[in-house]
Amino acid sequence: MSDNTHKLLSSLAEDPETLERFKKDPEGVMKEYGVPEDHQKLILSGDKEKLADEAGIDHNKLQFIII
Amino acid sequence: MVPGRLSVVGTGIRPGGHLTREAQHLLRGADRVFTVVDGLTLDRLRELNARVESLQDAYAVGRRRDDSYAEMVRRILAPLDEGAHVCAAFYGHPGVFVWPAHEAIRQARAAGHRAVMYPGISAEDCLFADLGLDPALHGCQSFEATDFLLHARRFDPTAALILWQPVTLGDLRRDAFEHDPEWVKVLAEVLAADYPADHPVTVYEAAVFPLDEPRREQVPLNRLHEARFSQVSTLYLPPAAPPALSAERLERLGISESELTFGAYQLHRRG
Numbered sequence: 001m002s003d004n005t006h007k008l009l010s011s012l013a014e015d016p017e018t019l020e021r022f023k024k025d026p027e028g029v030m031k032e033y034g035v036p037e038d039h040q041k042l043i044l045s046g047d048k049e050k051l052a053d054e055a056g057i058d059h060n061k062l063q064f065i066i067i
Numbered sequence: 068m069v070p071g072r073l074s075v076v077g078t079g080i081r082p083g084g085h086l087t088r089e090a091q092h093l094l095r096g097a098d099r100v101f102t103v104v105d106g107l108t109l110d111r112l113r114e115l116n117a118r119v120e121s122l123q124d125a126y127a128v129g130r131r132r133d134d135s136y137a138e139m140v141r142r143i144l145a146p147l148d149e150g151a152h153v154c155a156a157f158y159g160h161p162g163v164f165v166w167p168a169h170e171a172i173r174q175a176r177a178a179g180h181r182a183v184m185y186p187g188i189s190a191e192d193c194l195f196a197d198l199g200l201d202p203a204l205h206g207c208q209s210f211e212a213t214d215f216l217l218h219a220r221r222f223d224p225t226a227a228l229i230l231w232q233p234v235t236l237g238d239l240r241r242d243a244f245e246h247d248p249e250w251v252k253v254l255a256e257v258l259a260a261d262y263p264a265d266h267p268v269t270v271y272e273a274a275v276f277p278l279d280e281p282r283r284e285q286v287p288l289n290r291l292h293e294a295r296f297s298q299v300s301t302l303y304l305p306p307a308a309p310p311a312l313s314a315e316r317l318e319r320l321g322i323s324e325s326e327l328t329f330g331a332y333q334l335h336r337r338g
Contacts, residue, residue: 009107012277014084019277043278052276 008033071147073175074154075168077161077187080273082107085188090156091115093185097154101143103167104158105275112156131242136167143171147180160189164211164231190301191229193273197281198303200227204332205306212236212302216254224261225310230254230302233270244298251292262307264289269303270296309336 008030011018022029030040042051074093079085082105094100094112100119102112112119125138143155155161161168162184175182191209194200200207206226212233215222222228236254237247258266265287272282286294288304312324 006107006110009277010083010111013082013107048276048278051278 002036002039004034005036005039008035068148068179069150071150071175071180072152073143073147073171073180073182074152075161075172075182075184076154076156077185077189078102078104078108078112078156078158079188080159080190080193080275081188081277082275083111084277086111087185087187089185090187093154094156096152098151099146100154100156101139102156103139104156108158116154129242131240133166133241136170139167140171140174143167144174144178144180147175147178157187160187160192162186163189163191190273190299193281194229194271194301194303197273197283198269198271200303201332202227204336205310212254213238213250216250216257222261223310224307226306228304230304232298233300233302234296234298246296248292251294255288255291258288258304262288262304266304266307268294269305270294271301271303272297272299275299306336309338 008022011033012022018029026044027040030043035043039054042054074097076087076090076093077085078090079087086108094115097116098118100112100116101122102109102119103122104112109119109121120142122139122142125135125142126132127135143153146153155168155171157165157168159165168184172182172184195202204227206223207229208222208226209229209231210220210222212230213235215230216236233251233254234244234246235241237250238245267285268288268291270282270284270286274281282300284294291302317323
């Protein structure tokens with residue numbers, strides 16, 4: 001995953017205002033962060049599983065602590 | 068032996084967004100960091116400290132969870148004997164449904180090390196926000212789903228009921244991560260003794276990925292066995308009815324109902 005995509009995802013996780021802006025204008029916010037075109041397409045495609053997999057947070061590939 | 072120092076922190080549910088300043092400070096200053104978190108959070112931790120080691124590899128399909136947790140504890144504690152400051156970072160709240168975190172604290176203290184747990188944002192905290200549930204309103208009971216099913220619990224259907232990790236229902240050997248719908252049916256039958264058959268049950272999952280919305284899927288109790296559960300699913304049952312005042316307790320206190328001043332939250336739950 002590119003640094004810029006990573007920065008965007010981190011901002012979306014940490015900054016609710018950027019997340020709101022992203023929901024209204026995803027292309028604009030992705031351009032602002034310099035997200036590469038293939039990742040922009042992936043994000044816009046709504047394929048969250050593939051994106052989560054790329055970001056390393058795919059639930060299917062992670063084990064969570066269950067007591 | 069120079070005593071070591073163990074700090075156990077939670078990273079919350081949202082990668083990075085729920086990381087407290089306190090946790091960041093401890094992570095930055097630690098000699099070693101051991102962690103069970105998602106990939107985005109792992110990257111964030113690596114920005115804070117280069118010596119981060121993921122404990123995800125302690126899990127293996129078919130391996131009993133208790134063996135995985137024992138390995139995690141061993142790895143966390145090992146550097147303490149050299150006097151190191153170890154930070155163990157678990158997703159969510161490190162003290163909520165995290166056996167190895169509590170066990171690491173217990174063993175570290177028993178071995179003469181300094182060990183402190185610091186709170187984080189748990190899935191239950193996210194549930195309170197996402198479902199609009201205030202535990203003060205009705206009271207709130209929280210059980211591990213399999214433990215709840217197997218033991219003759221006395222619980223109160225006029226309070227909220229949260230059942231954690233339904234994905235373990237039917238996992239007899241504690242080495243699988245899939246539930247048995249037959250066990251869910253029995254759980255629903257047990258609950259139906261205190262709730263209407265079609266009582267709404269919310270299958271809840273906090274939003275982890277920034278683009279996710281929380282899962283808030285409502286299923287009638289008698290169809291709960293049809294629901295899909297993941298490792299991060301939690302069940303929420305709203306109260307079946309408001310609580311009844313105890314005439315016997317009012318009498319013991321020497322007061323009548325008309326003398327009571329009810330809080331706004333108590334009036335709200337009466338409808």
